[in-house]
Amino acid sequence: MQRKLDRQRRANNPENYHANGTVKLGAKQWKRSKRSQDSLDQLREIQRRLAAHRKSLHGRLVNEIVELGNVFKLEKLSYRAFQKEFGRSVGLRAPGGFVSELRRKAESAGGKVIEFPIRNTRLSQRCHCGQVHKKRLSERWQGCACGVFAQRDLYSAFLARFVEQETNQLHAGQAAEAWTGAEPLLRTAWQQAVTNQPASGRSNPSSFGATRSWSGSSVEGEIACTKARDVVAYPLGTARARER
Template identity: 40%
Template structure:
């Protein structure tokens, strides 16, 4: 039974799980993981047979103009080696019935969803969207979902029901988002676990039919928005509002804490596994002669992890998890702020993956790709659009309002237009983005006629951005000044103790 294509949203609830229920859940997850890996292995074998068959190779040579003939050839290649979602589901049934304990732990509907999940993973390799598949280790297999809400893994009477196992959720009765999800029709249910501070926490996700609850402050307006996505901020220009908003605002980087934990983990690993490292040696750093640690030996080694190493690793994962969660929550505020002024978005077709090679740390700290994908998802779900246009064809960072194209260095953040206009570079690009048509052509005459009305909005956004930057720099200087004062107080205290000890020694 194929799933319906209606709009969906997710309602997540934490579960009350005792030790007995958790052991049962872990055994079911283990059975599901082994079944998934078996289906994935079989799907990869059949996919390779299809890909290397003569029919498939000849089908690739058929021109795309002959769609019917090409499609029939690919379908025949799949049929010859029984490579389809239905066939992998049948294989999952055979595997689970032969190993009886999997059939006892996993119902037939869940078996089919696991087989479909494995088949889609293999299809991504076939279509060239992935280089290889990844078999699931116990710590990487974190979710199971049902097929419908009628049998198997389902939600019934405000409980998660899976066979004889019944789990009660923690429901906030005063939360309108949760109450809206509980009252909406449920398509199917997903069960998952997350690691919080080294402990497993279990959650249920209800995949509801319909649209999610919308808070009054997060309304979506009908209008055109021009965007300019950068590494650390995003500029937007609408019909009646403009802004330059920083990503992951007020989110600490935790660099010092993470580096300290990484050094601690490295020391623990070297102390526990000295045989896996090359011997230490004497090397030179400039003119200095220093002792250097030996590098890890090549090849597969057996690594033993001490309890202190595991504790440090858990602490590091928890810091990184909190940082990601806080950064995403702050970036969601940016998305909601932009959609208040328009849902038809136009932006340059930039590659965030390409930025990662050059600005890896900034990308991992600010998450511009997350903002881009959330804007696209929310705009389209609200009936809007998300249009990307070519950067090479438009070259908005070089265009002036009189039509001239003059290259600028990336470090030049202020645009000095040939017509005498002075504007912040990102805001000016976002303004021009509003006037790019579907054929990736900039309608410069419209940008010229609208400039007089839009200039006050852009100037106001620029001033607000400068004010915020000054506030941040002042707060950072205060923080550094206070930390310096604390250091000086500690130093004075240490010196006073030393002087007192000297006096005691002198008198004695």
């Protein structure tokens, strides 16, 4: 629809364009035909419906989440930087708006949303045993020599529980103590995400790496969806997205 509008705008205002198609500088008069106005109205209607649908999906997901607790820890991410890097996908999903909605509902339920800076934590690279594994964005699994094996995003979420609010540092000792109990929970969460897709009405992003089995038997060589680009985290304020 945007392309159609652009064609109509050019057809209605040929005097405003150079021969090579670029817009002339300076003050111009823009004429709009009846058909072009119809296109604009249609476009606005599409955008309005899209926004309303997104709002209702956000609301539903936020409601599911606030049933699980009332204090939520998030990595402080620059959704603006996401949008620059990932464009349409982020524009459609509006993660910043989602977090605002989560914050609003959490606070009205007496809870809160805590966003901690990721400069010191870098959860996707850390193991609670203390080892650091640099991963590319495409590597969706956390595997460590100490025996820890988990889907990367779920493992990062587990670690986020143990980021201290005052210092913004990961308390690895607490994470290590909790791991034995948490591992089955993460495994179950992953299995539900993979098997319950039709029921939940959502599909996993390919970046989730769901086609891999949670076996831990072969960390090497079998990483799913290596082409997938996801929007998981780069530090606030970095001008360019970096793989972390």
